[in-house]
Amino acid sequence: MSERETWTTEEFGASHEGAVGVLLADGTVPGPVFFPMNSGGGGPSVSQWSVYDGHFAYVPRAVALRAVCSCGWTGTEHRLDWDEIGEQELAEAGASTADVCLQDWDEHTVEVEKSAISLPDTVTGLLTRLEEEIEKLAKSSPLAAVRAARRLEVTAVRVGYWPAHDARQDATTEQAAAALGLNEDGARKLMARFGRWSPYF
Known part of the structure; x- marks a missing residue:
């Protein structure tokens, strides 16, 4: 399992576990990024959206973020403006875009709740x-x-x-x-x- 921030609701739990997903320039979803330890041994495998800044040869650069859910649902693509981001840390420069993804996922869980069997x-x-x-x-x-x-x-x-x-x-x-x-x-x-x-x- 790779490390990244995820969201769940109390009622739906892991059935609808959300996160910020990444898209590359060719429209594909990148795999987790492996960060080797200095000693040459193992290291963490990370798929947190903010690591995809292209600063290293083995780290691709995200062109868009979108909400994703463990049920297979995906939200609207939100493009990243790298001309505006410049040399800023992606975690900071892309925070507002990631927040929009969270809002998209929140709306998705509202729809899930509406689609579930209703209670009196x-x-x-x-x-x-x-x-x-x-x-x-x-x-x-x-x-x-x-x-x-x-x-x-x-x-x-x-x-x-x-x-x-x-x-x-x-x-x-x-x-x-x-x-x-x-x-x-x-x-x-x-x-x-x-x-x-x-x-x-």
Whole structure:
């Protein structure tokens, strides 16, 4: 795995892990850049967008940045103006462009949330109120808030058991993934966790 900054949401996790992607002049996506250690041994493999500045022979120069997601989605290309960047560090000169990529990915996750199966207003309202009440409780009694969060965790495991089993009978993994806004691996593991079966069988 190469090193780079990534983004996730609490609900969708690794199924929609975002990052700033790089495009080269020929339209291709560069591979990770390997930085050898001075001793001649191993070193880090990096794919963080800001390293692609062309300052070294083995480091290509980015012509555009775009948001990318582990689900395969890619955002709009945002060109880098190297005449304006000049000798500035790309990490600084391209920061605003990278921020736009993050905004693009945020919009993507909003669309993912919209495409997931909708919940009744009564349920979303209760969940929101419960979160607010626990946050309020935390101000006066942090330990009570922790206990409340633990009770919520126990309740989620209990009430999710039979729905997970019923959903396993009624829907394919592909259908479950689409409904939950996850990839198939994420959906399979989530269903297995609530249904208490092995995700590998």
